[in-house]
Amino acid sequence: MTRVIETRGLRKEFTVRVKAGWLRRRTRVVTAVDGLDLTVDRGEMVGYIGPNGAGKSTTLKMLTGVLYPSAGHVRVCGFEPVRQRTRLARRIGVVFGQRSQLWWDLPLSESFTLLRHVYAVRAADSAARLARCRRLLELDAFLDVPVRQLSLGQRMRAELTAALLHGPEVLFLDEPTIGLDLVSKQAVRAFLAALGAAGDTTIVLTTHDLADIERLCRRLVVIDQGRLVHDGRRRLVVDLDEPLAVDLALPGVTVESTQANGRRIVYTLDGTITAGQLVSRLTEVAALRDISVLEPAIEDVVARIYTRHSP
Amino acid sequence: MRSQTQYRASFVADVVGSVLFGVLDVVGVVVVFRVTPALGGFAFAEVFLMTALAGCAFAAADLVVGNIERLRHYVRSGLFDVLLVRPLSSLAQLAAMDVATRRVGRVAFSAVVVVVAAANARVPITPGRLGLLVVTPVAGAMIFGAVFVATATVAFWWIESGEIANGLTYGGLNFAQYPITIYGALFRRLFAYVVGFAFVAYYPALVLLDRPDPLGAPALLGYASPAVGVAVVVAAALMWRAGVRHYRSTGS
Numbered sequence: 001m002t003r004v005i006e007t008r009g010l011r012k013e014f015t016v017r018v019k020a021g022w023l024r025r026r027t028r029v030v031t032a033v034d035g036l037d038l039t040v041d042r043g044e045m046v047g048y049i050g051p052n053g054a055g056k057s058t059t060l061k062m063l064t065g066v067l068y069p070s071a072g073h074v075r076v077c078g079f080e081p082v083r084q085r086t087r088l089a090r091r092i093g094v095v096f097g098q099r100s101q102l103w104w105d106l107p108l109s110e111s112f113t114l115l116r117h118v119y120a121v122r123a124a125d126s127a128a129r130l131a132r133c134r135r136l137l138e139l140d141a142f143l144d145v146p147v148r149q150l151s152l153g154q155r156m157r158a159e160l161t162a163a164l165l166h167g168p169e170v171l172f173l174d175e176p177t178i179g180l181d182l183v184s185k186q187a188v189r190a191f192l193a194a195l196g197a198a199g200d201t202t203i204v205l206t207t208h209d210l211a212d213i214e215r216l217c218r219r220l221v222v223i224d225q226g227r228l229v230h231d232g233r234r235r236l237v238v239d240l241d242e243p244l245a246v247d248l249a250l251p252g253v254t255v256e257s258t259q260a261n262g263r264r265i266v267y268t269l270d271g272t273i274t275a276g277q278l279v280s281r282l283t284e285v286a287a288l289r290d291i292s293v294l295e296p297a298i299e300d301v302v303a304r305i306y307t308r309h310s311p
Numbered sequence: 312m313r314s315q316t317q318y319r320a321s322f323v324a325d326v327v328g329s330v331l332f333g334v335l336d337v338v339g340v341v342v343v344f345r346v347t348p349a350l351g352g353f354a355f356a357e358v359f360l361m362t363a364l365a366g367c368a369f370a371a372a373d374l375v376v377g378n379i380e381r382l383r384h385y386v387r388s389g390l391f392d393v394l395l396v397r398p399l400s401s402l403a404q405l406a407a408m409d410v411a412t413r414r415v416g417r418v419a420f421s422a423v424v425v426v427v428a429a430a431n432a433r434v435p436i437t438p439g440r441l442g443l444l445v446v447t448p449v450a451g452a453m454i455f456g457a458v459f460v461a462t463a464t465v466a467f468w469w470i471e472s473g474e475i476a477n478g479l480t481y482g483g484l485n486f487a488q489y490p491i492t493i494y495g496a497l498f499r500r501l502f503a504y505v506v507g508f509a510f511v512a513y514y515p516a517l518v519l520l521d522r523p524d525p526l527g528a529p530a531l532l533g534y535a536s537p538a539v540g541v542a543v544v545v546a547a548a549l550m551w552r553a554g555v556r557h558y559r560s561t562g563s
Contacts, residue, residue, distance in 0.1 A: 061392065064395070064396050067558070086398045086399060086400070087398070089396055099388075099392055101396075118397055
């Protein structure tokens with residue numbers, strides 16, 4: 001199992017100048033991300049949520065090399081994002097919902113050509129990926145239209161394609177469905193689900209739309225006021241007749257605890273493996289008495305955080 | 312890049328405008344010498360050569376990194392984020408954002424002016440002088456380019472940075488076009504040596520014209536421009552790096 005993202009004590013502070021009377025300014029330090037520990041393995045799909053101002057975008061910007069962390073350790077694909085920014089950029093794809101990376105005045109297809117040169121990707125590789133995106137995201141209708149004339153839904157599909165043309169290992173999406181109508185949202189979700197299911201692209205997405213998470217992410221990470229408040233991996237509780245004699249050695253599975261003299265085991269699944277796969281492996285080596293899956297209680301966690309912030 | 316040719320009329324206006332800008336530089340010198348026969352101890356032909364060298368250096372710098380002045384807008388809008396997630400230098404991307412084809416016209420025009428000015432000043436044709444004549448605008452462009460970049464980086468710290476950049480770049484052009492002997496001591500030291508504008512045209516022109524410096528500087532300084540250029544470029548690059556690390560981005 002390969003670690004794609006790793007942060008320890010990641011921290012970002014901003015100095016804000018507040019007007020305090022005539023010509024005087026008071027400076028105040030705002031901590032946007034406050035000691036974040038997060039690891040993501042290859043192939044995971046992580047939903048990263050939190051209220052406005054919780055530090056989601058700031059985290060994403062530190063992971064992509066846009067912002068320089070105030071403190072802490074961060075590695076993405078083995079690179080230090082800011083110092084090795086250009087090398088990292090070849091390995092990751094980024095979609096900022098609010099900022100376009102397409103050329104406003106050019107037809108969409110020319111933006112793709114330019115990006116191919118920017119990333120120095122072989123024409124054949126790029127063409128194959130583009131063909132796939134054209135089919136799945138139905139781009140053909142507006143490939144020759146200047147980007148400024150695209151609808152939001154069309155533009156977001158174009159942005160996704162643009163972020164994938166160089167075949168990134170990790171895809172960072174900052175609110176990819178924001179402002180989209182239902183049909184476009186579903187098109188984007190279906191596309192991301194297919195991409196994630198293929199298993200070789202790690203996806204981290206921030207969103208305010210819980211339907212995105214439910215549909216896409218096996219792992220939910222919640223941040224509030226710069227701190228990690230929930231890192232929900234799915235848990236599987238297994239009751240056995242006899243304690244397990246062999247080591248499962250399954251990637252993506254860790255033993256959280258063993259109870260009842262080893263006859264009850266709580267596993268956590270990191271998202272690269274389904275509960276079904278674990279169960280079928282278990283039945284090969286032991287007699288199962290009972291199994292139950294503990295889902296991360298998305299709504300509960302989220303509602304608790306959001307209500308605390310409403311006046 | 313190609314976006315520009317999408318708006319043909321404004322493209323033509325841009326080309327005409329930028330050549331006009333070069334003409335105005337020359338006219339400025341002519342006007343000054345209608346009033347006075349000598350400026351800071353230099354005759355028309357000599358000042359004309361300095362103006363031509365500075366103008367050419369400025370035009371070349373403007374061609375390569377002139378687009379950097381847009382940095383403010385990129386920083387303010389957060390669009391700079393997009394540049395940072397691509398596998399190229401952010402500075403190079405910003406510079407190439409539109410390699411203004413219209414500015415090519417200005418560089419070509421100003422190069423012609425340099426040749427005319429050198430002939431007019433009867434610069435002796437020796438290999439050394441010809442070399443210096445070619446190298447000087449390049450070194451000058453490095454100095455101007457570094458100033459463009461360095462002043463633009465202010466935007467990383469202070470988003471409302473408006474006219475500071477123009478003050479130093481266009482102010483620098485005006486400074487470099489005339490012999491430094493006409494300026495007051497404090498101002499001259501600041502612009503000529505701290506920023507290095509005296510090396511854009513003044514010192515090389517002295518060598519080209521085979522004149523000793525009225526201020527008593529050794530003639531060797533005329534050949535120092537490339538070294539000064541490299542030094543200020545390195546300084547500007549360091550400022551840029553510090554600026555990018557200080558970049559705060561905006562919004563979500």
